[in-house]
Amino acid sequence: MADTPAVRAALAAAAQRLGPVSGTPRLDAELLMAHALDVSREELLLRHLDAPEPEGFAALIARRLAHEPVAYITGTRDFWTISLQVGPGALVPRPDSETLIEAAVAHFAGRPPRRILDLGTGPGTLLLAALTEWPEAHGLGIDSFEKALEYAEWNAGALGLEERARFKLGDWATGTEGRFDLILANPPYIGTGEELPPDVRLYEPGAALFAGEDGLADYRRIIPDLPRLLAPGGIALLEIGATQAEAVSAMIAAAGLAPSVRRDLQGLSRVVAAVESP
Template sequence: MTARHALAAAAARIAAVSPTARLDAELLMAHAMGVSRETLLLSRLDDPAPPAFADLVARRLAHEPVAYITGTRAFWTIELAVEPGVLVPRADSETLIEAAVAHFAGTGGPGSVLDLGTGSGALLLAALDEWPRARGVGIDASDAALAIAAANAARLGMETRARFARGGWGGDGARHDLILCNPPYIATDDVLPREVVEWEPASALFAGADGLDDYRAIAGVLRAQLALGGVACVEVGSTQADVVGALFADAGFAVAVRRDLAGHARCLVLT
């Protein structure tokens, strides 16, 4: 069977578990072939489908995220390695980088970046790629996440500009020009897709009965970590901007909201 026909058959099956079935199938086929998705679509559709493709499709049908199957995920301008020890980076989180770019427009950009709850290092490393003269630190409570983030920094040639340390929302004791944070914000009784709840780390998802426990903790310690003239960009759930914004306003921050591509209030811009 050619890749073209195998893709059509796989997409029809994957549609039962994913709203992006055709994209999922293409990413899995490209991975099985060892080429980029662009190369697959431009020149390899009439090649024989590799035998490994069927196993990859079976894993997707078991609700395993595509990023865990392929081991990679594109984010902003970089490609990251991901595995079950960290959340899969999502396009929604790029809204934080967009907000930071807008804040520092017309300047030399931030000199120092802090990523609280760094996970795979996505936000920190995207920021360092955006501002090549910046340095930064990623903080996480998970040793597995820190190892993945450090490996991503090395793979991207940023190991001398990024360091990673175990810790919590209190940061590293220094002040930073840019703080990025995508904390857990799911309420414990919220229903999530199987590919999320069965595969991604619960510690990076759930934040108490109302999903706000971590925001309450962050609001009390964030100001001391922010340099004069700096900005903190904090991700929120699609219905949380007002209530979380009030927590940060009570802590003395000016709060603005930036929306993601779907129009959801996704990022609080705090100064």
């Protein structure tokens, strides 16, 4: 045991090794160490820095050095106010996508939505985050990947939302009827020729990332359905790539809705909102 380094030293060494493969090497090391110890990151930093390095930590670092996403290694990812189970076959939730929830909260200040639609729900990321904001709301999440929906169903149960969240296998809004107060979508928006980090390119499902040569193919399929799906006073929020605001806004205007752009915390165009034209 005397030769086993303490957690504090192991974290420092791991962060140094992860530097070439991660933009957040210390954070990655801490999350993987917390996973190895089966504690939260906060508990790790408060109570376990002088404990012996746990067995299995080195193997977790080796997986990260091979560019495997931290969320796939630990099996979880925090988003908004919830923690989600994730893994191969489902897109890893990203902090940038919280811009959609922020925009929805602002739009529905004082008058909560009742029906929510999440197109391309993945592991239930946007729908479940929204349902935690509005306890009286019900929602439908649609995805074309069965594995993603398995994660979504599990997450809904873990969060106690299984009575208010329904999921179905589908092709965007095809065959979906009714009107929704809030429509959320984080479709693929990367052009087929664009370069991606190895973490994304090697591990995450390409069909959830790429959308034709210009990255706009799925917006062309989603936006024409928005006028028939959007309830009076409702809002549709679509995540976009940082250079796509003008093109997606034009599609929304052509569909007879009024577009507006929301920026993320980095100041980049991240969401195009659509409401009924005045």
